[in-house]
Amino acid sequence: MSNVIKVAMADLNVVTAPDTIRTSGLGSCVGLVLYDDLRAIAGMAHIMLPSSSLSKQEKMNEAKYADTAIPALLTRLEKVGARSNSLKAKLAGGAQMFSFSTGNDLMRIGPRNVEAIKLKLGELGIPIVSEDVGGKNGRTIEFDPASKKLHIRTVNKGSVDI
Amino acid sequence: MEFFHKLKPHHLDVLKEIGNIGAGHAATALSQILNQTIDMSVPAVRIVSFQDLPEQIGGADTEVAAIFLRIEGEAPGSIFYISQIKEAEKLIQRLTKDSHFQLEDPPFNELGISAFLEVGNILAGSYLSSLADFTNLLLQPSVPGFTVDMVGAILNYGLIPLSEVSDYAIVIDTEMMELGPEAGKIRGHFFLLPDPQSFNEIFTALGVKIP
Numbered sequence: 001m002s003n004v005i006k007v008a009m010a011d012l013n014v015v016t017a018p019d020t021i022r023t024s025g026l027g028s029c030v031g032l033v034l035y036d037d038l039r040a041i042a043g044m045a046h047i048m049l050p051s052s053s054l055s056k057q058e059k060m061n062e063a064k065y066a067d068t069a070i071p072a073l074l075t076r077l078e079k080v081g082a083r084s085n086s087l088k089a090k091l092a093g094g095a096q097m098f099s100f101s102t103g104n105d106l107m108r109i110g111p112r113n114v115e116a117i118k119l120k121l122g123e124l125g126i127p128i129v130s131e132d133v134g135g136k137n138g139r140t141i142e143f144d145p146a147s148k149k150l151h152i153r154t155v156n157k158g159s160v161d162i
Numbered sequence: 163m164e165f166f167h168k169l170k171p172h173h174l175d176v177l178k179e180i181g182n183i184g185a186g187h188a189a190t191a192l193s194q195i196l197n198q199t200i201d202m203s204v205p206a207v208r209i210v211s212f213q214d215l216p217e218q219i220g221g222a223d224t225e226v227a228a229i230f231l232r233i234e235g236e237a238p239g240s241i242f243y244i245s246q247i248k249e250a251e252k253l254i255q256r257l258t259k260d261s262h263f264q265l266e267d268p269p270f271n272e273l274g275i276s277a278f279l280e281v282g283n284i285l286a287g288s289y290l291s292s293l294a295d296f297t298n299l300l301l302q303p304s305v306p307g308f309t310v311d312m313v314g315a316i317l318n319y320g321l322i323p324l325s326e327v328s329d330y331a332i333v334i335d336t337e338m339m340e341l342g343p344e345a346g347k348i349r350g351h352f353f354l355l356p357d358p359q360s361f362n363e364i365f366t367a368l369g370v371k372i373p
Binding site: 008054055137 | 221
């Protein structure tokens with residue numbers, strides 16, 4: 001019997017096979033999956049903002065920002081037996097749901113999230129195997145650590161596995 | 163949550179009154195367009211975590227039709243009008259007198275979408291102008307955006323300014339519903355999500371400063 005572990009907005013979690021891990025309704029947020037290529041272990045973060053320097057909170061939620069969610073996810077993964085040298089990444093999300101001409105930087109947050117995640121993964125030397133980012137559509141994603149497939153569902157555009 | 167600790171029940175009552183006045187004017191505008199009585203709920207003001215917000219409209223995966231506008235000016239924020247797909251279809255069919263209009267399978271009829279956007283404009287405009295009158299703040303709506311998508315993905319957008327300071331949002335939620343022979347066929351939720359810095363502006367303007 002396998003379960004689906006759910007990851008909420010600005011949240012992260014880890015999973016081992018045969019369970020799968022899923023996050024729903026990614027808009028400008030990015031769903032990042034880090035998985036151990038040799039062991040059936042994976043982690044997922046639902047990242048909202050590119051950098052924790054944007055935070056004006058006293059108590060910060062690490063899972064919300066690209067630069068802090070990735071190290072936090074690594075720590076969680078190592079605790080359940082993943083090795084950092086066999087980790088790989090897949091990501092999806094970062095859409096621009098509405099387009100505005102106001103030039104407000106916050107409205108470009110999707111692409112900025114993707115850039116920040118790639119930068120951090122580059123620093124840590126974690127290769128990106130596949131991605132489905134940008135566009136105008138929301139996504140629901142589910143990762144299966146056994147098959148290492150990331151299943152992506154979009155409204156009106158059907159599903160893909162990457 | 164820090165900031166929300168300072169709020170007293172009377173602050174939430176003030177926000178409720180804002181929802182009441184704003185949505186009241188919007189409901190009147192909608193009933194004039196449709197030539198049908200529109201009823202609205204007593205506004206609910208909730209402090210909800212980001213995780214819980216999509217749950218209130220059926221979960222992050224639920225597909226809805228939404229209009230989104232930014233409020234610009236002295237108290238910025240976001241306005242959403244969110245409707246079930248079937249209910250938005252019904253509204254557009256009535257506006258355009260085109261019973262074939264559908265929102266299940268894109269591309270959608272452009273005339274129908276622009277009619278829906280115009281409704282968004284009128285609703286948000288009447289909501290905002292009553293809010294501006296009430297508070298004496300300068301507020302302008304942006305051009306509206308439209309999408310059919312997952313509710314979680316849509317709300318994401320309005321939460322971004324708040325997400326820098328909190329994991330919670332104050333949502334002023336009013337439900338509108340058509341009365342009359344086809345009662346209940348047209349309904350939608352009006353969400354007002356003020357940006358974090360706007361609460362001080364609104365409360366100060368109304369003389370209920372946060373200590």
